[in-house]
Amino acid sequence: MEKHQQQPLQIGLAGFGNVGAGVYKNLIKNRALLEKRIGRALEIRRIVVRDPAKNRDVALPADLVSTDLDSLIDDDAIDIVVELIGGTDRAFELVKAALEKGKTVVTGNKALLAERGLELFAIADEKKTPIYFEAAVAGGIPIIKTVQESLVGNHIESVAGIINGTCNYILTRMTEAGLDYPEALNEAQNLGYAEADPTLDINGWDAAHKAIILASLSYGCWVPTEQIYVEGIEKITRRDIEFAQRFGYTVKLLAVIRLHPESSAIELRVQPSLIPRGHILASVNGVFNAILIRGDVVGETLFYGSGAGQDPTSSSVISDLADAALWRNTCEGQTGFVPHGLYGKPLPIDETDSKYYLRVEADDQPGVLAQIARVLGDHDIGILSVIQPEDHDPGSAPIVLMLHYARFGTIRQALAELRSLDCIREEPILMRVESL
Ligand SMILES: NC(=O)c1ccc[n+]([C@@H]2O[C@H](COP(=O)([O-])OP(=O)(O)OC[C@H]3O[C@@H](n4cnc5c(N)ncnc54)[C@H](OP(=O)(O)O)[C@@H]3O)[C@@H](O)[C@H]2O)c1
Structure with missing residues (x-):
């Protein structure tokens, strides 16, 4: 016919x-x-x-x-x-x-x-x-077909994505208008960018679901939900964003999927992260999404657009x-997902490395910085720089540190020790610093 x-x-x-x-x-x-x-x-x-x-x-x-x-x-x-x-x-x-x-x-x-x-x-x-399922990841950006078809001849080396528009809107408004997190969330809800119940967006799981799909397509092995490490943006304050800016970075909720060629293991995580201010992903603002994919044949590619709506x-x-x-x-073509088992398993999060941003609220007393430095030193974690601003509430002082490359597991052990110090007043804030 x-x-x-x-x-x-x-x-x-x-x-x-x-x-x-x-x-x-x-x-x-x-x-x-x-x-x-x-x-x-x-x-x-x-x-x-x-x-x-x-x-x-x-x-x-x-x-x-x-x-x-x-x-x-x-x-x-x-x-x-x-x-x-x-x-x-x-x-x-x-x-x-x-x-x-x-x-x-x-x-x-x-x-x-x-x-x-x-x-x-x-x-x-x-x-x-x-x-x-093209609409399942990054709304209008044709990223599923890109991974399945256009990049079929590549080993995918890494994927870094801003893939939740609600979080990106909130972080953008905190950065550009100096809003506090609750104000920015409220604004996102009033504009219809965040659901009445925004839990899945702000706790990072919406981005994690999308990252699981991208990782599974990239590496031919469907990733179980318990094997992705996920943190949301709920604890990030306007001050963290300001401190990050002083160090030359922008804060984004970033999904990172990365192949470790020596072990074939896959690093897979969603976390608020510091991106160098001059990097192209740092200028992806508002509800927009962007995904940076590196393939061994194609090199670097970037996809930008409306991630929802x-x-x-x-x-x-x-x-x-x-x-x-x-x-x-x-009746020709693939049926959705082609498992091939050419790569290894997800890498345990404690075995991943990066630089870090750390903010601790501590007693405003002499010797506190030395105690913090001792805990970090005991774990062999190098300090790249420190800010201890003078404008703070009486009694409690923020100490903001940029830390050298370290295993996430080591950082977590050091954090547990820091929490137990008498001089620490609040839960420390830790974010990855991405070199991209
Ligand atoms: N919104 C976006 O921008 C976006 C972007 C990418 C992907 N998605 C995905 O697309 C899907 C739909 O999202 P949405 O925003 O369109 O959701 P939505 O506005 O809540 O619409 C859901 C629709 O499904 C109907 N429905 C729900 N349960 C039903 C049931 N048991 N029987 C019959 N009808 C039922 C609802 O009926 P009533 O109208 O009668 O309530 C409504 O029409 C979700 O999986 C979402 O993750 C959404």
Whole structure:
């Protein structure tokens, strides 16, 4: 049959929230262009939501709506199930059932893939029907296809990413407007950049889910969630950002994925980190995301754009729909994740090295700095520089240190000793300094 004579591909859309509504709106807006490019029409056959009566910015087409997710599975005419409901339980059941029925799946659900991707990709492989997930990492930035396809000829040496727009907005406002963390978070919520419950963003786990997906694709072994080290931005204060600036750095929540060639082990972590102010990642501000990838053949590459939001994210979902259409024509290509076991396991976090920023709040008395220096010296941790500002509350004084390269495990032991000193008043703040 000629391409233009083929029946339209039938889509079952689960979820008509921020992203689902955007997919519907933009599929209609660019319908003619898409049909020409894909060579086949895409038609939404059913849309499933929880509450059809809800007020929405994009009108829900009444003739397509249902509240029954199973109806997407039971309808044999539906070729592609687009999962945009979020969460990991019901979404898992839906995706699993769709794959088992031989339907192609498109999802933007990073939590689902990070936690249960291995099970789902195994089913996709067995049933020879793919899962596409471009929207799951960095919203509108085409980073999944980049890693899977464009960089396929490379050993990935490292990935460094600013991949949570909410945290990046908060840290940017703390840096540029001198806001305290609660004020910046409040502003992000008022502008719709942070959820009413922002926990997964600010505790680093949203970025961690995305980092797990990028690491797994880069190194061909699905990384278990317990093997990534994650810290959020909740403890970072405006003063830390100011001190970092005095040392010539900008604070970002950074996902770092790095191959250690001598052991084949993979370093994998998400932490607030100091980046040299002149580095290109330091100028990625507001809700924007950026990902720096080094490959052994290509060298350094950088991807920048909107990491979330209705239109950017739906752009990625629609590109997946185009791939799904191609697959349904040819049944050729990979089904989502190709395990190959060419690299080693994740490197235990205590065995990773970097320089560090350390702030301790201590009694404002002579001899305190010497006590801190002794603990660090006992662990063979070198001090690169120290700031002890004069403007501080009476009695308690911040001491800010830049520390030389050291094992994270060694630093943690030194921190435990510092905490036990009588002169230390608060939990010390430690951040990595990334050389990139
Ligand atoms: N928002 C972004 O910028 C963004 C970016 C990248 C990836 N993602 C991912 O995309 C997915 C969707 O995000 P979103 O922001 O669009 O979420 P959202 O605005 O909360 O929308 C969720 C949609 O799913 C529906 N839904 C939830 N549970 C359901 C159930 N059990 N049965 C039927 N319908 C159900 C909701 O119905 P009602 O409308 O009736 O409540 C709603 O339409 C998530 O996995 C998210 O991580 C989002």
